[in-house]
Amino acid sequence: MTEIAVRSGGQAGDGIASIGEAIARGYSRMGLHVFGFNAYQSVIRGGHVWYQARTGDARPYSQGDGADVLYALDKQTVDVHAASLRPGGTLVYDKEKFEVGDLPAGVTALSVPTLEIARKYTSQSILQNAAGLGAAAFLGGIPLDILHQVLADSFGRKAGDVVTWNLGASAAGYEFASKNARVHPHAPKKAGAPKLLMNGNQAIALGAAAAGCKFLAQYPMTPASSIMHWMAAHATEVGVVVKQAEDELGAINMAIGASFGGVRAMTATSGGGFALMVEALGMAGMTETPVVVVESQRSGPSTGLPTKTEQGDLNLMLGAGQSEFPRAILAPSNPAEAYRAMILAFQLAEDWQTPVLVAADLHLSESHMTVDRDEIDLNVDVPSLFTVDPNGHDYKRYQYTDSGVSPRALPGQPGLNFIAGSDEHDEKGHLVSDVRSGIPVWVAERQRMMDKRMKKLHGLAAHCEPPAFEGPHDADLTFVAWGSTVGAVRDAMPMLAARGKTTNLLRFPTVYPLDLTTVTQAFAKTHRTLLVEENFSGQFGRLLRAETGIHVTDRLLKYDGEPFYPYEIVSRAMEMMNRGG
């Protein structure tokens, strides 16, 4: 892959994300596939943040391994990132702000008079960003007219002067760079119609709306909050009630109430909030009330690293809730998959009347990726939830059936009144937990009702997305991955191919339940395997072993808060394959 990565860095509050997104959107408007990586800290002002937009002649699935253009708004950015600049790369800075020392071989420094350009328009120094952005866009091969469209659109309805200044300053930066530097040799050309650029959380919210979700209750927590932000901003347009709850206990109980009341409902949170939702998750399982829960993981334990990624909550998601009830855990790896996963999640929750979890993580939630328009199908059929015939006699909400799924009535339907009970109950929903408990006939009833609920797990397993191979058949090495980690593996495979190594990927879009036959058959097609997971103990590997007896002994695990970089996967794979055996 011939690629180019444009990185910008500075302090929180400097507008780094805006600069980075403008570059990313510039490329997506050129019809190119882009990966936009937003690295930030848990501070509102100060600290160090950076954004990298990566594109090329193939679709990038991760942030990649280096940078070709680096726009440094402060000295710290140079200190932290100069080493990432590849030969042929350019550092954009302003010597009025700071001087730079030695740079890696083959890297050029370009001082752009960003402050001087900004002063021509305003005393507000933030305008320097536009000048630097213009220079970076030139070096990265983004035409000025496209950059200007992106900027004009991003300012939208704001005052005219601000737009004019930004267009002027970015043009000046662009022109300065064009006179004093050359476009990077890897700069791409326009490739076709604009692509859609979105982050995982936007895709999740959009997917939920498309799936017919009518109610979202949520409590703010990074990195899940922007699901609520998107939905709230579009609430009237998509007809979704968005409720910021008093806490995560409230959020999930509201969602379950709304679902019981007759609408498709969801909540979203990160690990800490999900820990608070655990008891209610079991209530959804016991009352057989559909609910979709998005768990966007971040580095833990406890508060952990709030703005850094991890896949460390799989054990929690698997075990959340006392005793046992059926659940599914879906694990999309990028926005396009997340969109489809939400549609499937709502379908599964509704069909099997049980909670469905969508395991996201910060790297998926907050990284930008392009999707093609045809990857986002908004025309999803959303059937009515009123399925039970109101003229039915002797209605039993928890009737025993072959599939374990019982006919579900909604409050307001005459003649079907029932009680949903979090206590163990009989087919009508009446308690078997107090005066009936321990009496032989009701002991048997309890076991039968438990069997009925757990039966749904088979149905779920049959309707979840099975594990899938990507890449060549009969590869020397097969990567085993789930969730956002899949992205770096996808980028590593062609790098390994370029080194003469044949690898493929066995991706798990569903991490639970796992169908024994399907998984066993998949592993029968592998030679050597390498588990790639973003957690300390290889939680998915452990699950795989517990559920199927398959033990992936080679593991590449990471838990430093940073996403996998393709080179890390490449070097481990090379080491394994060179070792032979």
Next chain:
Amino acid sequence: MGTPLPVVGKSEIKPTWCPGCGDFGVVAAVESALKRLQIPSHNVVIVSGIGCSSNLPHFLSSYGFHGIHGRVLPVAEGIRWANHSLTVIGTGGDGDGFGIGVGHFVHAMRRNVDLTYVTMDNQIYGLTTGQASPTSTMGQKTKSTPRGVIENPIDPIALALASGATYVSRGFSGDVKQLTDLVAGGIQHKGFALVDVFSPCVTYNKINTFDFFRQRVYKLESAGHDPSNIVTAWQRALEWGDKIPVGLFYKTEKPTYEDLEEVLAPGPLVLQPAGVKGKERLLDEFV
């Protein structure tokens, strides 16, 4: 057609409460209030948490949701927002509502969600066999406080006034007639209605008994209290001791959460179209 749809009555399940439990009076009052208002039973949802009193939904013929401890109100709110044509009644005890669930209690009131919350307040944890509750009296000896409670009790009426509830009342399960009026008034009230009920535990609370309350309660309506006056409502709320007021402390009209939630303006969410078919403009922001 022609046959009126049934209103709420007793279900086929008999209450399992101890003989003489205060909760019998409460379930009787809820049933008669719903009968008086002639709301068809399929349009009523009674939500509860965990505790002796939270078994109440099983004993009536409406829809019911018997959830987990302390989460009555968020479930009830979710049901209201999914379908605000339903009559939603939350029921539960003092531990459920003022202990583990007190956070939800305060927030549901400040939202003025249009539902009725009937708390069966026996000032003790009964189902777990007699520990102190958030409304237990200072000094009261229980299994968990053998040397006496050393915390001040929560005052649900004052908390409701402070939190913005728009219908604040207190009943006594020894007076089912007044309690029926209070519950019916709460259901008819547009907004959050609290009916906090002295509902004595005959097994584990030997202090706050039926006799204890019979000797002390007096009716606000007989004392000339004006429930539209927030200042005198506060004064009455603070009364405790030899004379304890029951009745309607405060009532005011304010927009409900459902009134103010724009998405609900076209009608109950459950009847609105779902999905985004044809709304291609949603993708414009991503270009």
